[in-house]
Amino acid sequence: MSSHAMTFQHLRWQILRNTMATLFSQSWWQLVIIGACCVAIWVVIFMISWFGFHEMKTQPTWQLPLDGSFMEYLFDIFFFMLTLLLTFSTGIILYSSLFSAPESQFLLTMPIPDDEIFAYKYQGAVAFSSWAFVLIGSPVLLAYGLEVGSGAPWYYYAILPAFFLGFLLIPGSIGSMLCLFIVNLLPRHRVQLLVGTIIVAILGACIWSILWFREAREFGVGTRTWFDNLLNELSFLGGSLVPFHWMSRGIKYAARGEPDIMAYNLALIWSHGLFLYLVTVWLSTMLYRRGFNRLASGDSIRQRYGGHWLDNLIQLPLFMLDEQTRMLIVKDFRAFRRDPAQWAQVIIFIGIGCAYFFMMRRFYEQDIGRPFKIGISMLTLVATSFLMCAYTGRFIFPMLSLEGNKFWILGLLPLDRSRVLIGKFVFSAMGCLAAGGLLILFSNLMLGMAWIIVVVHLITIVILALAFSGMAVGLGAIMPEFRENDPSKIAVGFGATVNLMACLLLMAVVIAAIAGPMQYLHGQTPDHAVPLEEIPLYVWAGMTVGIGIGVAAIWLPLRAGIQSLRAMEF
Secondary structure (H helix, E strand, O other), X not given: OOHHHHXXXXXXXXXXXXXXXXXXXXXXXXXXXXXXXXXXXXXXXXXXXXXXXXXXXXXXXXXXXXXXXXXXXXXXXXXXXXXXXXHHHHHHHHHHHHHOOHHHHHHHOXXXXXXXXXXXXXXXXXXXXXXXXXXXXXXXXXXXXXXXXXXXXXXHHHHHHHHHHHHHHHHHHHHHHHHHHHHHHOOOOHXXXXXXXXHHHHHHHHHHHHHHHHHHHHHOOOOXXXXXXXXXXXXXXXXXXXXHHHHHHHHHHHHOOOHHHHHHHHHHHHHHHHHHHHHHHHHHHHHHHHHHHHHHHOOOOOXXXXXXXXXXXXXXXXXOOOXXXXXXXXXXXXXXHOOHHHHHXXXXXXXXXXXXXXXXXXXXXXXXXXXXXXXXHHHHHHHHHHHHHHHHHHHHOOOOHHHHHHHHHHHHOOOOOHHHHHHHHHHHHHHHHHHXXXXXXXXXXXXXXOHHHHHHHHHHHHHHXXXXXXXXXXXXXXXXXXXXXXXXXXXXOHHHHHHXXXXXXXXXXXXXXXXXXXXXXXXXXXXXXXXXXXXXXXXXXXXXXXXXXHHXXXXXXXXXXXHHHHHOOO
């Protein structure tokens, strides 16, 4: 290891140690809360996975051997989705780290080889993007090891970290190479490339859905012919040259107690992962600095005047607002669309959510009962609400603080400061309503839920979207951090932690009050939708209480934030 690489590792260790020391000395309870939330998520995923594997092995409806080819197909799909997620997330994080961070600009002026700077940033991006993979994948694989056969051998659990670490190199390297190529080839047309990719993906999904529904009408869903055709369609995931299939086979044979095949697949993963890493670092010697320069200077000196068509499009639903507030919303939207690290994450999560909801109906349409479908719809509502909570805490809460030392410009404008918060509130609410409403509507339609369940879930999402936006904007004005220009640090500060805990508490209360009684009522009568006139009084009372609490969570933080902002001096 070179002296520069040792210096980078020492720097990373010092930054981590200083950060942890600061957190323990100033706000140790934040670490406790974050750790408790991660443990709770891990336990929930583990229990759901264990229950699912146990039902597949013991229930007469399934009676599937967990060490057979069907589980290999399921793991192929699981690791295929994780490969896509890790590829895009690593590329997005690396883009921000390599080409937008001030630290990269400083390091490129130092006598340090480009490949060592790239390797330093690459390691951080892979580590940052992989924690969710470990959080989601480890409980599933541990539950599988407990249920397969009479239990997996001891080395199955010991070898899992080696499979994880080797596998992370493959999507991380692919995402890094895509990032370098895109920046070098299309420095000013990244948005066009993304839009084209999304259009192609949507058209492909629509064509595939039409073909699948035609096949379902012909053979019937759940029949033997339909199931065989489904496995044939998924056979491309099990090719001998795809890395996620090596992962599936290695884990399956480790659980079956066949260490020779396990070791062979583990060697395939590590050899290809290290090879791709070396290729990526080698490419960085030619493409990193070149891409940085092209991104900074661009390939065209033509100045474009006037607004972007997206800015004009976003103003269409805002016609009821005054012109000053619309301009403030457009300003925030421009900052959002010019940061790929933000909008790309939103698009990826929406795409993965839609793909998951579509596959839910395909796999579970006849194999689970209506009560389980009602439970899945409730779980989907909770997951979507949690994503909205995380979105507002990560992107909306820091918005006012990021105005920083330039906030005096807004303070000198001839407008009421309340319009600043109202504009940010409307911007956040529009994003949450569009993404959350789409996911909830799509998931309930895929599950075939009753119309009243769909309406209640949409009401819940509307209330939570407005409440999360009001709390993030209001608390962001009450507890701003104008001296900090890093949104990730603001998002884990004291004010953001208070906002997160308040939003999680509100989410639990609103879902339990509005959607809980209706879900329970339909769970007791799984064969039909309950008529409107037969809904008991406690359901309507719960909805009224939940809506009232949501309205209070919208108005009170916004009002306090406006008062706090008006009292500030700049």
